[in-house]
Amino acid sequence: MLHQMPVQPIPFGRSAHGRRDSQASSSSSSVQLPRTLAPIAASAPELVNVPLDYIRRRLRSEAPQMMAGLSSLAPSHVPSTLPKSHLPPSLSIPLRAPSSRVAPTYPTHVLAVSSSKSSHDSQAIMVPVHSLVLAAQCARLPELRTPNAAVSHTLYLPVIPMSLPSPAAFTVLRSFMYDHRLDGVLKVLFPVPPSFLANLSHSAVKATMSSGQALHQLSLYLCEASVYNLQKLTEYAAHVKDLWQDMVALGLFDTELWDTVDLAWDIVLGAMNLAVVMRQ
Template identity: 85%
Template structure:
């Protein structure tokens, strides 16, 4: 899906509302990243992942997932790393993986993952590898409206976990790992840190309200863009790479149908920051 310039409700960093940013004759960036039409997650997908939650309100399910995040993350940490390959050839994916369990590093009682996603790029036919990402099916079913059903297997847990391997393709597997972390911990600072350098003081206790307040403050946006510009050494190529990180995250969010408002506002903030940094780098070169 390609980005299209759309009207934007404020001006910042020297760009008018509906302008595209151009760092050269070959680079055209939209002023904003368009949000797709909202789609609610499928009750059928919820039922496949957790039959006991049929007819349970979705808000309750999401609140429960947030409260149980420590147990689920403990379950992920319980998988013996040596038995979870970081990647496998797309053409030779096993139907399942048998993974020995170890004691989790936290005190939380582990809730074990249900599947391993074999995530590959939908943009590159030359990418022959799929990264292997353990997940809990309910976490994805409750937050991603465009994913197929992931039926939770009835697997007895002993000292080894047997997880089905599910092939999946997204525009950016690297961006998917960022989104997977967010779907568990809902940390906005983690999302921003994965995209480009951000002042540690800004990331401390970052909340949704702080994100929204920053987006409405020209001086605050300017300071964050200036920090990024200086962190990149005023290098447009480096800043273009950071821009690609944000756009990759946006494309994956669209494909997954991930409509979390906190995440979308953070994405908008990241786009404002990186466009402002590129604008400053261009001005400093003149």
């Protein structure tokens, strides 16, 4: 349970491609994850003593209501980007009529996500979120206090600046934190056979990682889809790396997601090796 226990980081070493490395030392390059998620206390102090696994299970069961809440925001009043030097303290967003019969649970904040790697990128991606969804899954977050409720037909959401290595990759992670679909993560990184994505489960991911033949087939598919273009495959590798860096920066630890990113890295590296061989 989430009692008032001290935060004790767990060294989680990973090799350059993200696979767990039991030989890695607890150096500055290791991922340091706390045993409890402090953001819960800020986002929902009443849940501090509730077991984290229970909170996560409830959030999964309530995902349809939260997704309905996100879709209730009028798109024309949620800018996709804003200058990060001129962010408003909050956004006033009209609400649309729900598009489904599910009663919506409205988001609580808008994250203004900008790049931590580039000082030349002056724009921030605006991403509505439910603070508890992030707080239950990420160990490193800006403080997300005071969730807001709808007033009449308008929602007033605080704007919270946040810097990450890849703002674009964060939108992928945000989707996963709501729907937990592994196929949704893979298919935005690079081309994957539709038959493999159908009903993709964590057990299927692990089985594929342990099968040299299955990995080869997926790498070959990607290589052929990119027409053996090494530059294109390098771009796909960068997509995986961006996702991994954001996961580290957020302190997002989900075994299913980490294994899927490991699989993606193995596939793209295999495809790059095939492309090099074919060009010789």
